[in-house]
Amino acid sequence: MDYKSEMKALRDRLNEAGYRYYVLDDPAMDDYEYDRLLRRLEELEAEHPEEITPDSPTQRVGGAALESFAQVEHPVPLESLQDVFSPEEVEEFAQRMDEVLETAAYSVEPKVDGLSVALEYRDGVFVQGATRGDGRVGEDVTENLRTIKSIPMTLPDKLPRLIVRGEVFMPKNVFHKLNRRREENGEAPFANPRNAAAGSLRQLDPKVCAKRLLDIRVFNLQLAEGRTFASHSETLDYIASQGFQTIPHKVLDKVSEVNAEIVRLGESREELPFDMDGAVVKLNSLPDRAVAGSTAKCPRWAVAYKYPPERKPSRVLDIVVQVGRTGVLTPKVVVEPVRLAGTTVTNATLHNQDFIEEKDIRIGDTVVLQKAGEIIPEVVEVLRDLRPEGTEPYRLPEVCPVCGAAVVRDEDGAFNRCTGAECPAQLHRNLTHFASRDAMDIDGMGPAVMRQLIDKGLVRTPADLYFLTAGQLADLERMGKKSAQNAVDAIAASKTRGLERLLFALGIRQVGQKAGKILAARFGSFDALAQAGEEELTAIDDVGGVTAAYIREWIASPQSQHLIGRLKEAGVSMEAAQQSAGEQFRGMTFVLTGALEKFTRDEAAALIEARGGKASGSVSKKTTYVVAGENAGSKLRKAEELGIPVLTEEEFAAMLAE
Ligand code: AMP
DSSP states (O other), X not given: OOHHHHHHHHHHHHHHHHIIIIISXXXXXXXXXXXXXXXXXXXXXXXXXXXXXXXXXXXXXXXXXXXXXXXXXXXXXXXXXXEEOSHHHHHHHHHHHHHHOSSOOXXXXXEEOSEEEEEEEETTEEEEEEEOTTSSEEEBOHHHHHTOTXXXXXXXXXXXXXXXXXXXXXXXXXXXXXXXXXXHTTOOOOSSHHHHHHHHHTOSSHHHHXXXXXXXXXXXXXXXXXXXXXXXXXXXXXXXXXXXXXXXXXXXXXXXXXXXXXXXXHHTGGGSSSOEEEEEEEESBHHHHHHHOBXXXXXXXXXXXOOOOOEEEEEEXXXXXXXXXXXXXXXXXXXXXXXXXXXXXXXXXXXXXXXXXXXXXXXXXXXXXXXXXXXXXXXXXXXXXXXXXXXXXXXXXXXXXXXXXXXXXXXXXXXXEEOOTTOGGGXXXXXXXXXXXXXXXXXXXXXXXXXHXXXXXXXXXXXXXXXXXXXXHHTSTTOOHHHHHHHHHHHHHGGGSXXXXXXXXXXOTTOOHHHHHHHHHHHSBHHHHHHOOHHHXXXXXXXXXXXXXXXXXXXXXXXXHHHHHHHHHHTOOOBOHHHHHOOTTTTOEXXXXXXXXXXXXXXXXXXXXHTTOEEESSOOTTOOEEEEOBTOOHHHHHHHHHTOOEEOHHHHHHXXXX
C-alpha cells in the first residue's frame, strides 16, 4: 500500500473507532490498538506533512494558540428560549399553540446547562464553529471545538452547507476531577461545570481546551442546503446519521404527557452526564413552527421549563468545622441523610459565623435544605416551631480544631481564620507557597511532591524540607535518584534567599513580596523585626495598622516561634539579602544628625547596615557622609569643618532607593 492510501486507511479506522467510543458510547477498539494506529499515523504525517488532512484525528489535540477570537456572524440566529415555571404555564403554552394549529406534537428534551455553539460544514467538512455570543454574532472557537471528540470532522453526506447547533458541556465526572486537581494545585476551583466549560472553550490555546475533555449534544439543525425536513425529530435523526451526538428527546402530543415527561426527566438528572437546567418543550413540526413564528428574541413555538429547586427538611445532628487550606474555618451542618434533587445530602455549608447568627442555626434544629445551582446544598431556613428545648446559639471555636492555634476574625469580619504557622490543614498550601518561585524558589518541589511528603509524614512544617535526605526524596513517585539529588541541592540553595523572600514565604497575612522587601530593608534581620513594636511597624510607609497587627500576632504565636527556630537550626538565612550580598555602602560610614522625618535613627541605621555600611555616632575624618535632618547641631558644624559631604534626608532616601 502506498503511504497515501495507508494514511487514509488509518484515518478512517481511527475516526470510526472514535465515533464508536465518543458518540455511540460503544467502544470497538481497545486503547492499546488505538494508540498504536495513532502513532503510525503521526509518523506518516511527520514524513509527509503535506498529506495532513483536517479530519485527521491528530488534528484534535490543539494547534497553535490564538491572539484573540475572530467574530463570526450567524447566518441563522441562535435564539433564546422563554422560561416557564409551572405545569400550568406549560399548559398555557400548549393552548397558545392550539389556537393557531390544528393539532400539535411536542418534542421534550433536557436543557443542557452548557454553552451554545454553531458548527458549520461545507461539502461535509467541518470548517467553522462559533459561540452564541449575542445570538447574531459570536466568537470563532473552531480550533477548540476540533478538540471535542464527539464532533465529527467530516460527514458522510457532502451537503454544500450544513449548520447544526448544540450545547457544549463538561461532563460531571470530568468536572469533579478537574476541580480536585485545581484545588490540589492551589488554583481556584470552578463554581460549576458550566463555568468550567465556558472557561475551557474560551481558552486561546486549544491544547488547554483539549485537556478539558468537553462534550456536546446537538439539539438543532440550523441550515441544510439541499435538504428539507418535515419535523424536528426527523432532523435529529438525520443529524445523528451524520455522526453527531444528539439530544435525547421524546415526541408527545398531549400536554399531560409533556408534563409527565418533564417530571420524569427531572428525576433522571442524576444519570445524565451533563447538568440540566430545565426541560425544553418544542413544537415538533417544522411547518407548524413557521406558523407560530418568533418574537424579537425567542421562538413562540418553544418554552424552557425551569424546575423549582427541590427543598426538604432535615434535622441538624451536629455542626462541624473544617479548616481550609488557607486557614479559613468553614462551619457545616451534619444532617440526617435526605434525598434532594437526585443525590443524598448529609451536610450543608454554613459559610461563616454571620450566616449562622443571621439564621440562628442550632444543633437539634430542623432546617429546610435546597440545592443552589443544582449542586451545593444550602440551608434555607430554620423551622423554629420544631426547635427542641435546651438548644443554644452556636459559636465558632476560638482555637483551631486541627492544630489548636488561636483563631482570629479577618479584618473585614467575614471569615475566622486559624493563625497556626504549622497547622496541618494548611500545610500543603503553605509548603507550595514556601517553595514557589517568588518565595524561596525551590526548583522541582511542586504540589505533587509536597503532597507525597506530607502523606508519608516526612514533612510537618516548611522547615522540615531542609532536613530531607536525597534517599528519602528518591523513594517518592516519579522522583529518580538524580532529581532527588537536584531537589536536595535546590533546597540547600534556598537557605540564602534572604529575609525579604523568607518573610513572603512564611505566608504571614498581608505580607506580600513588596512588604517583605520593605520590612527586610528596614530591619535587616528577622530578630530585629521580631523586636519591633506595633508603632514602629505602623510608622513604615506601606505597612498599615492591620498588617502590623498580623505581623506581631504571627511572631508571637508559639507555632511561628517553633518554625523560626527550626529554620534557624537548618541554617536558613534570617538576614536581608542585601546585608549578606549588599555592597552598596560597603566601606562607608554614615553619621546621622538632627530629626529625620521618614525614619527613626534606628531604622536609618538598620538600612545603612543592610547595605554593608556602618552607622556611627560621631563625626571624624573617616566619616563618608553626614545625614542632616531638621535642627542638626554640632555634628553638622563638625562635618563642615572637616569638609565631609552632607546629605539631606531626601538625598539619603534617594541613595537608599538606588
Ligand atoms: P436561555 O439562554 O436561558 O434563553 O436558554 C436557551 C439556551 O438553552 C439556548 O441558547 C441553548 O444554549 C440552551 N439549550 C440547552 N439545551 C437545549 C435544548 N435541548 N434545546 C434548545 N436549547 C437548549
